Amino acid sequence: MGTRRDFVKHTACLSLAFTLPMEPRTRFGIVESDAPGSSFEPSAFLRIDADGAITIWANKSEMGQGIRTSMAMAVAEELEADWSKVHILQASTSPKFGDLGVTGGSQSTRGTFKPYRIVGATARELLISAAANEWQVDRAACRAELGFIVHGNRKKAFGDLVAAASKLEPPKNPPLKDPTDFRIIGTDVKRLDGPDLVSGRAQFGSDIRLPGMLYASVERCPVFGGKLKSVDDVAAKAVPGVKHVITISSGVAVLADNSWAALNGREALKLQWDEGPNADMDSAKIREQFKARLKTPGKVVRKEGQGMAALGPKRIEATYDCPFLAHATMEPMVGVADVKPGRCEIYAPSQGPGWSMAAIKQATGLGADQIEVHIPLLGGGFGRRSMPDFIIEAVQCSKVAGVPVMVQFSRPDDMRHDFYRPGTLHHLSASLADSGRPHAWHHRFTGPSIAASLGMSWPPEATELSGAADLSYEIPNLQVEWAQSDTPIPLGFWRAVPASFNPFVTECFLDELAHAAHKDPLVYRLTLLKQDEKRKVGRDELDPKRLRQVLELAAEKAGWQAWHLAKRAKGRGLGIAAHAYLECGSYVAQVAEVQVMPDGTIKVHRVVCAVDCGLAINPLNIRAQMEGGIIYGLSAALYGEITLEKGRVVQDTFATYPVVKMADSPKVEVHIVKSQLPPGGVGEPGLPPLAPAIANAIFNATGKRLRSLPLTPEKVLKA
Amino acid sequence: MTRVQFSVNGYSKAVEVDPDMPLLWVLRDTLGLTGTKFGCGKGICGACTLHLGGEAVRACQTPIKDVADKAVTTIEGLSKDGTHPVQKAWLEADVAQCGFCQPGQIMQAAWLLQQHPHPTDGDIDAGMAENICRCGTYQRIRCAIHRAAGDPCGTGKGV
Numbered sequence: 061m062g063t064r065r066d067f068v069k070h071t072a073c074l075s076l077a078f079t080l081p082m083e084p085r086t087r088f089g090i091v092e093s094d095a096p097g098s099s100f101e102p103s104a105f106l107r108i109d110a111d112g113a114i115t116i117w118a119n120k121s122e123m124g125q126g127i128r129t130s131m132a133m134a135v136a137e138e139l140e141a142d143w144s145k146v147h148i149l150q151a152s153t154s155p156k157f158g159d160l161g162v163t164g165g166s167q168s169t170r171g172t173f174k175p176y177r178i179v180g181a182t183a184r185e186l187l188i189s190a191a192a193n194e195w196q197v198d199r200a201a202c203r204a205e206l207g208f209i210v211h212g213n214r215k216k217a218f219g220d221l222v223a224a225a226s227k228l229e230p231p232k233n234p235p236l237k238d239p240t241d242f243r244i245i246g247t248d249v250k251r252l253d254g255p256d257l258v259s260g261r262a263q264f265g266s267d268i269r270l271p272g273m274l275y276a277s278v279e280r281c282p283v284f285g286g287k288l289k290s291v292d293d294v295a296a297k298a299v300p301g302v303k304h305v306i307t308i309s310s311g312v313a314v315l316a317d318n319s320w321a322a323l324n325g326r327e328a329l330k331l332q333w334d335e336g337p338n339a340d341m342d343s344a345k346i347r348e349q350f351k352a353r354l355k356t357p358g359k360v361v362r363k364e365g366q367g368m369a370a371l372g373p374k375r376i377e378a379t380y381d382c383p384f385l386a387h388a389t390m391e392p393m394v395g396v397a398d399v400k401p402g403r404c405e406i407y408a409p410s411q412g413p414g415w416s417m418a419a420i421k422q423a424t425g426l427g428a429d430q431i432e433v434h435i436p437l438l439g440g441g442f443g444r445r446s447m448p449d450f451i452i453e454a455v456q457c458s459k460v461a462g463v464p465v466m467v468q469f470s471r472p473d474d475m476r477h478d479f480y481r482p483g484t485l486h487h488l489s490a491s492l493a494d495s496g497r498p499h500a501w502h503h504r505f506t507g508p509s510i511a512a513s514l515g516m517s518w519p520p521e522a523t524e525l526s527g528a529a530d531l532s533y534e535i536p537n538l539q540v541e542w543a544q545s546d547t548p549i550p551l552g553f554w555r556a557v558p559a560s561f562n563p564f565v566t567e568c569f570l571d572e573l574a575h576a577a578h579k580d581p582l583v584y585r586l587t588l589l590k591q592d593e594k595r596k597v598g599r600d601e602l603d604p605k606r607l608r609q610v611l612e613l614a615a616e617k618a619g620w621q622a623w624h625l626a627k628r629a630k631g632r633g634l635g636i637a638a639h640a641y642l643e644c645g646s647y648v649a650q651v652a653e654v655q656v657m658p659d660g661t662i663k664v665h666r667v668v669c670a671v672d673c674g675l676a677i678n679p680l681n682i683r684a685q686m687e688g689g690i691i692y693g694l695s696a697a698l699y700g701e702i703t704l705e706k707g708r709v710v711q712d713t714f715a716t717y718p719v720v721k722m723a724d725s726p727k728v729e730v731h732i733v734k735s736q737l738p739p740g741g742v743g744e745p746g747l748p749p750l751a752p753a754i755a756n757a758i759f760n761a762t763g764k765r766l767r768s769l770p771l772t773p774e775k776v777l778k779a
Numbered sequence: 780m781t782r783v784q785f786s787v788n789g790y791s792k793a794v795e796v797d798p799d800m801p802l803l804w805v806l807r808d809t810l811g812l813t814g815t816k817f818g819c820g821k822g823i824c825g826a827c828t829l830h831l832g833g834e835a836v837r838a839c840q841t842p843i844k845d846v847a848d849k850a851v852t853t854i855e856g857l858s859k860d861g862t863h864p865v866q867k868a869w870l871e872a873d874v875a876q877c878g879f880c881q882p883g884q885i886m887q888a889a890w891l892l893q894q895h896p897h898p899t900d901g902d903i904d905a906g907m908a909e910n911i912c913r914c915g916t917y918q919r920i921r922c923a924i925h926r927a928a929g930d931p932c933g934t935g936k937g938v
Contacts, residue, residue, distance in 0.1 A: 267813035721911060
């Protein structure tokens, strides 16, 4: 079965083709020339200058997940570089960098850690050879140390060896360091972009300014799938500063010499839309569609033992639902294109420069060798920026206007023209054995397919199963069914993708079973993870020991046992949940402490998080990513819901789509399991356990079981 | 079109623009100072926070006509070399993830510290209430503000 991970694997490979002699470096259109022999580029991803400056090119997009810093750490570790000399730049789609594919699925560290180490090790070996040749000594007696090659009492700076090193043949299999010798990896390293970010110098997509660039604002059909009927642009063109009004495939773009004029011009447009077949779609109808679909069997995506046939007459049953969600990145979608005859330069904060190439070729009519996508920093990604829509709109505008064009989404544009996290509806049934352990588990769920919505070649269920079909617990009879029920709402990848909803359902339902069996929810989970052997669950391998360990660690640090023995304050509760994020090799458990007020208000005071992501490359960043996954997950758990009325998305700003702010932000404690296993991803795995931990804590606090996201005061009062 | 004269980060500027054009777009599009960010255009998210006459304001809600003869400080002018105590504390706590909201957060925090030189967690909750971060850096922001005040960040909800 072609899976999301397989796809990412194929597109994520790092080109290690060595490119000697060096090519001029380009960044955002600025070509910096070098005098011959003044620098050394053992690969397209690394250059060492004669002054000792080390430049590394990142082939994954930086959206706050810290990948640029950890890539640089991997190179610097093997190179034995002086960290203060390390700079990072962003690779473009120039062929020398290979296919940039997509940045997502928490796959960047898994896919690039070793290749970047090899880049550093290759350069180190070349520098050692250059020094050994010069000193006429055995290279085995030379070593690299903090920016120098050392032999006995002699040492020479990297920069002084680059001319000689660049003439040598790179070694085929340079030795990699023993992890016990790491001096950078495993330490708290602050992000390389920090100084630029706090001074306003950092360049995001919306900060690109090209000579002659126009600013565009696009009016799109408010109903998905609608078509433009007529345009009256007389008033729009009369707005001072407006230069062009252009009909593009998604709507009508107003181009002006500043953003304000573009927005005013757009306001003055008089457009008529054929709203098409979705004009009367609303959230209630979608829910009815899901309810109907849930009554008939879906595709069996996992079966153990007798499956649902083993369900006894005495069953525990529950229905759970999860809403559609928007991404709401801080920086609304934006893209810049400069299309000229035979050439297209794009400056876009994209998670998917490689993925976007086919669409860009189609929109420009150019070949890949005539197109270059440059990638500034992304003001948040969370999956939204893997889509090419904002690039294609800019391309279509620039093609007609003949000048560089920035398409800037407004906040309502961003919320109403997203590629949404799908909504889902779930039904679960279980029977317990006399011991209280689940004897049979049946989980049928329905919702639209992201893969199908995007027209991908993957099987439609490939994007929907994590957290459901890979249930980690030892249950002898298990059946998981997915019942496809598509909608016209555009879908996309949202942080943790299906693991943003399935673990909420399964970890809450497991909590229900624990209470039905009169067992402590932590102890109950541990008894269902007794076997030590690794085993296949779904398409990945589970190591039950790692999941047990994070559960135990989170519980211990949160004071789980003492809490449950003590008499607690009214309305306060503690809940636990865990998720083995097998697709990216990381295990996370969280304990949430909540307080439920008499008016139903839910206050989350504290979240204790335990993470086993294998080798912890940069603990400081791992903690940041757990904090981030928890806060992003908390916004969704307490507030997140996209609804439709008359075919239109209702929510348009942070006023109608609220998110967590400073005062709602809980204390977050992160504990990292020490490990020498291969490093796993950390961008997504902090999110899945959060919503179920809170819902389980609400049950602990009130005895009320909330089975519908978001967890609102109204639902607390109704339960 | 109106000619408006004002100062930005100590430099005198004159622009000829629509008098209702928000200061945000004058800075970003007319003057090319892109440190002040566009996040919502409605005064809800705080990404465009800067100082106008010493007060923290939302540049997207400030028409340029109201800026005439006043002094604007943006993130680019908070310090010459990124060494304002808030910027230093931000780096020390490694606050930023994507970083897009951070210029607004930093400008708001710098103003908050002028009002409350040793803010409590409650002062921070109130003073930073309308600055949104989607990456979830609130805990580190809280810690950095305490540190910029010379206080330990471990006393309240800190890192």
